[in-house]
Amino acid sequence: MISFSSNNIIFWMAFPDYPVNLFVDHFVLMKGTPAGQPEERIFPNNKAEVFFNLGDHLRGYSNDSDQEFRLKESVVSGLRHTYFSFHPGHYFSMAGLRFTLFGFHHLFAIPAQHFTNQNFDAMDVWGREMELVRERLMETKSEAGRISVLQDWITNRISGASLPDMLQWKKVEEKLSTLREPVASFLEKNIGYSHKHSLQLIKEKAGLTPKMIEKVNRFNRSLRMLNQSTFVSWANLALDAGYADQSHFIREFGHFTGFTPAVYLKDKPRIYKLYRQLELPSEDQE
Known part of the structure; x- marks a missing residue:
């Protein structure tokens, strides 16, 4: 686990081992009292996210929408092709994770495009399961303990996922991250379906088209x-x-x-x- 600080906020990050790393890029904790900045921006990163709010309520909005989002207890966010702004509360404390490009879909079997550029209350999506995870996070005081709570939640979820299938899609993600060829030829060589079907498949599993994924990676x-x-x-x-x-x-x-x-x-x-x-x-x- 690594830690660093910025603007009176301390961050802790942990990178999982196999097989969790097929689905989760990293776990993160944040805690502190931000000073002097009424707004922060989250840039597109080709990662869906789940965060649990353990501090004051937050509010935010997407660049392409005037609708305000209020984060009370938990949030799930899909891939973005625009930035998201939020206003930290006086006491800022969060625990969460960022998924790999295809990890979110394979872990939860939900079409990822339903979450693109969106923020939803995670308890509206998964109900009591998320309440229990947040309760455990609130009860756990150490940073290492909170990371373990998140890892246990994902590990229990992995039991229903296909690891061989996810291994193949992890390879596709790695190749997309360094793409230096036309998208059409990449899809033909690495997905194996028709161009149209490959586009639909990646959008369903990631939430963005291969072309937009390439733009965000660049x-x-x-x-x-x-x-x-x-x-x-x-x-x-x-x-x-x-x-x-x-x-x-x-x-x-x-x-x-x-x-x-x-x-x-x-x-x-x-x-x-x-x-x-x-x-x-x-x-x-x-």
Whole structure:
């Protein structure tokens, strides 16, 4: 488990072993009293998420919707192709996890596209099961203990999932993350169905089309580069991340974050490092 802090918030992250890592990218805990920032933004990351609120109620909204969402006890969020803004309460305490690209669908057997760009109260989706998990989290005080509560919940869920099938889809996820060929040829070689059926299958299992998954992956490559830099050549960064040119990079970066790259680079120390793609500078790690 690693820990780091930002804006009076302490984060703990744990990365699961096999077979949980086929379904879950990482577990995370957050706790503290955020200072001086009325709004935070969560950028698209190709990961569905489940979080349990153990502190004050939160409120937030998606960039493409004026409808406010209030997080009282738990939330499940699907993949996004736009950013989500939220306002932390005075006492901020969360426990949750981010799924692998296809892990959410294979674990819960729910079409992932029903959750795309959406936030739902997890108790409305899974009922008493989520109440029990949250109760155990509230009763458990240590960080390691809370991670164990989350891992036990997922482990019990895995018993009904097909591991060989999930292994194959995990390989598809890994190849999509470094895609350097046309989507059509990738689907033909790696999925094995017709182009149309492959598109439908990935959207059902992930929540986004392969083309949008590729765009979000490319955006996150650029974000990792920015998180490791204090001065950059925008033209070189755009090409290294896989964009056609600098203007293409700036346009997509603005869509996914609401910031220009220059503004993000200037303000990044104040942005919650949970969403900095886990590639943390050494001075941020404890």
